[in-house]
Amino acid sequence: MPDGQTAVARVQEAFPQAVMQVGSVQGVPMLRLHKQDVPAVARYIHTDPQVLGSLSLLWAVDHRPREARYEICYLFTLAERKDWLLLSVDLAGDEREFASITPVVHAAKWYEREIRDLFGLIPVGHPDMRRLVRHEHWPKGSHPLKKDFVWDQLLERVQGEYAYRKMHGEGVFEIPVGPIHAGIIEAGHFRLSVAGEPILQLEVRHFWKHRGVEKLFEQQRLTEAVPLAERVSGDTSVGHSVAYCQAVETLLGMTVPPRARYLRSLFLELERLHNHIGDVGAICNDTAYALAHAHCGRMKEQLMQLNDRLTGSRFLRGVNMVGGVSRDLSGVQLSQIDAELHAIEQEFAGIEKILFANASLTERLESTGVLSEGIAWDHAVMGVVGRASGIDRDLRRDRPFAAYHECQPTVAVYRYGDVRARMRVRLDEVHDSIRLIHALHRQLPMGPLTTQSVEAPTPGQWAISAVEGWRGEILYVVMAAEEGRIHRCKVRDPSFVHWPAIQWAALGNIVPDFPLINKSFNLSYAGNDL
Amino acid sequence: MFRIIKKSLATGVVTGQFPAAKALSEPVSREAIDKAKPFRRSLTIREVDTGSCNACEMEMNALANPVYDVERFGVEIAASPRHTDALVVTGPVTVNMERPLKDVYKQTADPKLVIALGDCAIHCGVFKGSYAVTGPVERHIPVDVRIAGCPPRPTEILAVLEALRSAATESEK
Structure with a gap:
């Protein structure tokens, strides 16, 4: 299987006419393509058994006012060695159309609709041209990420109706759920088409919570936007802030001191722990197994109180800053973490025994909400959901960041893709996180916590960063503007990739199992809607 | 079975194992306390997310865990606005959630309380000014x-709920 460079050579060999220029960004090979050739090249990269790339990110940039052009970039992760490969295409002047790759690379579906809504660029050939981010009451021509769109304007309200995919037939009816749900959950809409109990079709309609995060980033300075990154998705405060900081640090030429890198890994693992333990409890709760929910809820609370004592925030907010971390942990605190986690691991192992001994729980979890490996691959699924469906990807191992070069995780992979597999991935990762935290403590180097910026980025320079958060891969692309401001910040929470996939996992399951399937994915609505 | 009993016995009672709340930054007004009087000592809550980052929801959910166990105070989470006494609203009210928020408010029977939870609901927080945000909450419904x-x-949410129940407790004495 090829590395990035070999893949580039193969593409050039297969499409000698398509490639305009070969370059590289941060060591990632980048191919500039002619506009009309993108679908063919994307298809080749995605399907050729010698390359097998899965689409990790697709984003657009409005280069005005410096240059009158839009740029669309495609980031592929190659299957075997997890190398990256970038494609890019320019839309110069008044061009507004680009060729859709969705017919050949399914994972591009939401990205291209998002680009259409936010930039007003048209993905020609896209099978689904309905609005995604901008709901129907948004006025025509309002595309927030165009540079001539004023960030704090008031939008007028127009009439319009979203056309759900209809299913017809005797006894088929629809169940609308949301945007305001029965439990304490974020806002989102699900439309279930059912005949009796089995789900024939699930349509997810989101973006109720679109707050304009990417536009808000553009109003900020590179070094000051960390609080905003922490609030993209509250439960992943550390994941998002580390991803943002890493991208900016690359732009500013900073090398983060070793102690700060270790502390970042440690905070990431603490975040993973309380979320995973909470999720295991919540999955059990959706099968009405209140005992496990109570125990997990108690342990999760214990961990969040620990976070509060360590950093003054139950969500570990404010620990990351551009250039390092703002909070140190003393030897005493580290020993406290060790002792508390040791106790929690013992307790958690006890709960696991109780869970696996419970036949009725297993009955509900097994073969429920199966996401097959094929569908997972088509949607470029990764993270916890991917690893439960046989997709062996973990950025902590594949593209080590923070201190994961020195403290490597053991990656848990299951193949069944059902709710139980997703729970088992979490159970394994809880133990591995605790092991990692102990290891990080043992190896924690002494030294400074922050570093200073050595260079100012030239306007238009950009950096890409990837962090394995507790849900999966968090990607940030940050482009610098004049005077240390942000020109563009693309944020990609793993939820954006997983929401379309959940529509497939629910098919054929009975309605009462849908909340359970949803819980086993536990996706962020805020991180998806931005 | 024995494993479960053993686990429960070994765990014991965890309710109340949390640090004391800091003093409230804004005390609960007399009007709000009086308004809560008809609910006596029980309060049924419906949570409405209008664009929060999910951290406020997580803390609301935490109230129901065995450590805080908010139900012991008669506070319940209702599944429908029609069953509720108080709406807890989080988030800066996005343009897409403005309508659903107003609808929920209309669907809630009087008398009702509205609690704005978190900085975003009170003054839009870091999302202030964005084209996609029309809040804060009090721009759309009385808070x-x-x-x-x-x-x-x-603990801070719990302290407020405690204050709201205090009027009923006083009148019963």
């Missing part, structure tokens, strides 16, 4: 109680 914080800790 009775504000709980500041990003997010407020469960």
Whole structure:
């Protein structure tokens, strides 16, 4: 299987006419393509058994006012060695159309609709041209990420109706759920088409919570936007802030001191722990197994109180800053973490025994909400959901960041893709996180916590960063503007990739199992809607 | 079976094992307390997310865990606005959630309380000014109680709920 460079050579060999220029960004090979050739090249990269790339990110940039052009970039992760490969295409002047790759690379579906809504660029050939981010009451021509769109304007309200995919037939009816749900959950809409109990079709309609995060980033300075990154998705405060900081640090030429890198890994693992333990409890709760929910809820609370004592925030907010971390942990605190986690691991192992001994729980979890490996691959699924469906990807191992070069995780992979597999991935990762935290403590180097910026980025320079958060891969692309401001910040929470996939996992399951399937994915609505 | 009993016995009672709340940044107003009187000592809550980052929801959920166990105070989470006494609203009210928020308010029977939870609900927080945000909450519906914080800790939410119940407790004495 090829590395990035070999893949580039193969593409050039297969499409000698398509490639305009070969370059590289941060060591990632980048191919500039002619506009009309993108679908063919994307298809080749995605399907050729010698390359097998899965689409990790697709984003657009409005280069005005410096240059009158839009740029669309495609980031592929190659299957075997997890190398990256970038494609890019320019839309110069008044061009507004680009060729859709969705017919050949399914994972591009939401990205291209998002680009259409936010930039007003048209993905020609896209099978689904309905609005995604901008709901129907948004006025025509309002595309927030165009540079001539004023960030704090008031939008007028127009009439319009979203056309759900209809299913017809005797006894088929629809169940609308949301945007305001029965439990304490974020806002989102699900439309279930059912005949009796089995789900024939699930349509997810989101973006109720679109707050304009990417536009808000553009109003900020590179070094000051960390609080905003922490609030993209509250439960992943550390994941998002580390991803943002890493991208900016690359732009500013900073090398983060070793102690700060270790502390970042440690905070990431603490975040993973309380979320995973909470999720295991919540999955059990959706099968009405209140005992496990109570125990997990108690342990999760214990961990969040620990976070509060360590950093003054139950969500570990404010620990990351551009250039390092703002909070140190003393030897005493580290020993406290060790002792508390040791106790929690013992307790958690006890709960696991109780869970696996419970036949009725297993009955509900097994073969429920199966996401097959094929569908997972088509949607470029990764993270916890991917690893439960046989997709062996973990950025902590594949593209080590923070201190994961020195403290490597053991990656848990299951193949069944059902709710139980997703729970088992979490159970394994809880133990591995605790092991990692102990290891990080043992190896924690002494030294400074922050570093200073050595260079100012030239306007238009950009950096890409990837962090394995507790849900999966968090990607940030940050482009610098004049005077240390942000020109563009693309944020990609793993939820954006997983929401379309959940529509497939629910098919054929009975309605009462849908909340359970949803819980086993536990996706962020805020991180998806931005 | 024995394993479960053993586990429960070994765990014991965890309710109340949390640090004391800091003093409230904004005390609950007399009007709000009086307004809560008809609910006596029980309060049924419906949570409405209008664009929060999910941290406020997590803290609301934490209230129901065995450590805080908010139900012991007669506070319940209702599945429908029609069963509710108080709406807890989080988030800066996005343009897409403005309609659903107003609808929920209309669907809630009088008398009702509205609690704005978190900095976003009170003054839009870091999302202030964005084209996609039309908040804060009080621009759209009357707000009775504000709980500041990003997010407020469960203990702080608990203290406010306690204050709201205090009027009923006084009148029963």
